[in-house]
Amino acid sequence: MRTPPVDLDELLGRCHAIAGLTLGQLAAQLELPLPADLRRDKGTVGQLLELALGASSGSKAEPDFPHLGVELKTLPIDRHGKPLESTYVCVAPLTQVTGLRFEESWLCRKLSRVLFVPVLAERSIALAERQIGSAFLWQPSAEQWQLLRQDWEELMELISLGGLANIRGAHGKVLQLRPKAANSKALTEAVGAGGEPIQALPRGFYLKASFTAAIVRQQFS
Template sequence: MQNITYETIEQLMEKAYGAVGKKIGDLDKSNRIQNHKNKGNLGQIIEEGYFGYDVNNKQEADFPNLGVELKVTPYKWVNNNKKVSAKERLVLTDINYEKDYNIHFTESHCYQKIEKILMMFYEHEKDKYKYDYIISKVFLYQFSQLSKEDQLIILNDYETIISKIKSGNAHLISESDTFYLGACPKGANSEYKVPQPFNSIKAMKRAFCLKNSYMTQLLRNQIFNKNQNRESFIKDISILYHNTFKDIIENTFSHYEGLTLNQIDNSVGFNVNRNSKNYLRVYISKMMNISVDANKLDEFEKADIVVKTIRINKKGIIRESMSFPAFKTKELIDEDWETSTLRNLFLSKKFLFCIFDEIDDTCKQYKFRKVMLWNMPEKDLESHVFNAWRKTQDILTNGLHLEIKKQKTGKTIVTNNLPKKGDNLILHVRPHTQKSVYKLLNNETIGDGNIERDGDLLPDGIIITKQCFFMNNDYILKIINE
């Protein structure tokens, strides 16, 4: 095939917009979707069938004379189809441990791939065949047109990844080490390892990527224009020239370490209403000098940072384990570990633990200890977390054992054999709802919950109360005290 040359970006974009509304199958001139060896790479289908370019493995940009990379990527609708979300991270290029450590960001292959990206979006629909996906949005992503804040955070992310390679710790890199630009696993599975230059321990093969959360905010803010005027945490961009985003977060809270809530009231010039259920989250916002909940900050949403308040009582114990979203049994059963919801959650998320020590909970008196920006170590993820996930999947696949007990009070309770807190160092499984509901095969209903709201259907037809993974409170305490 003789490649078509696009002389200007305007000419390329005009061609790209012409694909909007077209089915990918109609653009597949070489029947790549049916080619099992090719696996139907949608980017290659568009590049070859629509733009008229031969598919190759060269490291240069897909449109080399314009320096533009082509990426075809899916989105989905969440929250009852009210919010758009990226379905996956946007993989840019493989990390070369042997070479990349010695290359500045603007000279790197990563920068060549991120400098200009022609993004073509399609909506992923669960039961729709690839052939019928429709190109619905086109966007030219240009690094030079990003806010200076985003540019500096991405630069810092790149340097964080490179510094781990230089220190001989490529095997300890995690996607959740960074904020917008990630180092995602690359390869058939997590056991695929390659050499690194400054350590004999082999490291997981990885690629630079724009993280799922970053892509989600790009979709909401610039593609669909649904998320305008998000409040920013960083008010003075110049501090990013000399501090990492992590430094800025920690320095913001350091002024309040050791202060009681009364002292924080005086310091911020505002008396927080402690009768509110989430009053400690209000204190977090006041310490950060923001007007919204910290989880709604522009930078935190892009970086997938989740703020968690941690209360430690007088005995040095965290009262509650940390819950995660409820899972659907049928979906968990069908998952592979490598692409599972739970694994991807811990691979990408950072948690900002805001830690308060009890003085007297009866009158809501606490002392602020510190914040801690934490992500799950991959050695824990691939061992204890995997074991809890696998055991849960096995039990749900092979038959959940329910035991119905009548208490002295006359109340009927239902227990099961899913992983308990004592079974695993990190995670356990229990109900995620305030009200329980069970519907057995004989149509007997137990509990005062609502089946549609609180129930989850098992493969055998039984409905149980929705379940979720909880992170053990003693594991969290160990993290904080290390």
């Protein structure tokens, strides 16, 4: 594993060095095996990039580059630069959420400064042939923060009032809440419709693809 970059310039320099490589070429450089596809190894691409760039937080509740305050997000795109899916941010708390403020949330910490690494990832392209694009740093504008805050507060209110089962992917303008579990047996505690403790699938916060598409357009326009 590479040592963490000392500053943003070194981090962006590392990004520049891998831009244009295929995932197969990067895996070969790192002397790591690459699966044939992502059906059983969904986190492979993110892990490759973390190793190549020297991310150090692992699964802790802090950004991937804690000393720089930077979170790393892989962004699968098509050949027109359009994101192909929503972007996972972090696990959502399902209990003891009353009184939790947006500014104190894990989501807020994760999104305060994001390094997006686009990867050309159309399904017709074999995993090893998928190409790494030009990474860029993003910090939410005041307007984007407001949209994120509104969605987060609305979703957290539904969770606290026992409305978890009623939350759909269509909820939220820029943020969505979706099940995030290895399988249907990986249950966690949550609040039921009557305020009682229940078992439910863990949930994760995701940035909607329409939101990341706007971020990409803003960056490369």
